Amino acid sequence: MQSHAARLVVIPVLMLGLVVLAACGGSSGARPPATAPASPPAAGPAPSSHPLQGEWRLVTYEAIAADGSRTRQPVTGRMSVGPAGNLQLNAQVTRQGQEPFVLDYSGRAVVDQRAQMLRVEGANVPAPPGGAPANLTAAVSLDRSRHYQLSGDLLTVTAIESGTARPVATAVWRRQP
Numbered sequence: 001m002q003s004h005a006a007r008l009v010v011i012p013v014l015m016l017g018l019v020v021l022a023a024c025g026g027s028s029g030a031r032p033p034a035t036a037p038a039s040p041p042a043a044g045p046a047p048s049s050h051p052l053q054g055e056w057r058l059v060t061y062e063a064i065a066a067d068g069s070r071t072r073q074p075v076t077g078r079m080s081v082g083p084a085g086n087l088q089l090n091a092q093v094t095r096q097g098q099e100p101f102v103l104d105y106s107g108r109a110v111v112d113q114r115a116q117m118l119r120v121e122g123a124n125v126p127a128p129p130g131g132a133p134a135n136l137t138a139a140v141s142l143d144r145s146r147h148y149q150l151s152g153d154l155l156t157v158t159a160i161e162s163g164t165a166r167p168v169a170t171a172v173w174r175r176q177p
Contacts, residue, residue, distance in 0.1 A: 052081040056173040085109045118146040
């Protein structure tokens with residue numbers, strides 16, 4: 001049985017293949033024989049190619065203080081972005097002598113490719129545990145703007161302080177094969 005996500009990917013690919021075949025269907029000018037109309041696609045929006053689509057592994061995470069100094073945090077994480085921007089993220093920040101802070105959420109990654117900005121919509125992010133560093137609390141807030149840059153198989157995401165252009169954290173992700 002196909003999963004819903006697999007059907008959402010297969011239907012547009014089949015439709016695109018039909019469009020390409022129809023456009024390149026021969027130069028004789030003859031019309032193809034009449035056929036019954038195609039069945040409508042599955043309910044919901046058809047997925048499109050998303051610039052961040054893929055499976056990602058978190059390589060580094062740095063908190064950035066107001067004076068610009070950077071502190072690398074010990075982290076692990078995985079992120080998955082589907083063809084329509086559906087995002088699932090799981091990351092863990094290890095803090096010496098304390099319980100790790102775990103981010104585990106799903107939402108929708110919305111990008112402005114021209115401005116290279118990223119927002120996450122429809123996700124609930126748990127509040128960091130009491131005593132969590134302020135820069136961690138600030139960085140995971142979804143009301144923050146995020147600048148992204150793709151370079152080969154690396155994705156750098158920089159969280160920006162609300163109302164300013166000051167970066168508060170940078171995460172580097174590597175696309176997985």
